[in-house]
Amino acid sequence: MVFELTYFGIAGRAEAIKLIAEVGGTQYTFTPVSFQDWPKVKPTTKYGQLPVLKNSEDESFELCQSIAIARFFAREGNLYPTLNVDASFSDEYVNTIKDLNDAYFKAIFSPNKEEELRKYYEGPFVQTLAALEKEVKPSGFLVGTALSWADLFLFDLLSGVGKDKELPTKLAALKETIAANPKVIEYYQSDRNLRK
Incomplete structure (x- = not known):
């Protein structure tokens, strides 16, 4: 298939x-x-x-x-958590990251693009990453003990919208871990x- x-x-x-x-x-x-x-x-x-x-x-x-x-x-x-609690939190993180992506697209297509992008990176971008930093588990991942779709969704954001931006410590480590994955x-x- x-x-x-x-x-x-x-x-x-x-x-x-x-x-x-x-x-x-x-x-x-x-x-x-x-x-x-x-x-x-x-x-x-x-x-x-x-x-x-x-x-x-x-x-x-x-x-x-x-x-x-x-x-x-x-x-x-097999990148979606099997436990309902973990699955629900992975949904939360993915939807949060999607909101951050949507805010970026709104800013970049704004008539005042430069000003709106400045506001985006100083506001929602920093605030959301600070919140996600607190969600990283001792395993180094967002959910449970293994790589999930939420981590990959975040990695995509950090490799695009967040490229060349300074990241909080745990998110920077998570990005490095995913970047070293052979399939990635x-x-x-x-x-x-x-x-x-």
Whole structure:
């Protein structure tokens, strides 16, 4: 079974999804959509938005919403916590990171981009990372004792929006741990990674 992930051909909401699939060993193909072709593609999607995940063996399978797709791949690749409490906290962290990403996109597309980005990095970015720093467990991960989709979601944020930013101690160590993961290294060195 091969999944087809469709999104714009840029580093955006699909990068964390792809990273989770890569680390979890779930087979997928990536179909980029150009902004020029998007008006033609948009009416064919369930909600008129991307990303979309389809299954090559089941035409009725069309999963939308980036968090739902990321969670699906996390479960497929055993990166979603099995304990309900851990799973719920992983959902909290992922949604918090998504909010931080959304605030970044709002700032970058603002007419006052420079000022809004300054406010973003001095406000929500610092505040949210300080809160997440307190959530890192003795294991060095956000949830339990092993790498989860929440860690990868955070790593994607820190490798994109947070690139070259000073990080709190535990989050900096977590980023280094994930960056040393052989599957992460392979993905980041490949053409599949659109952050290059």
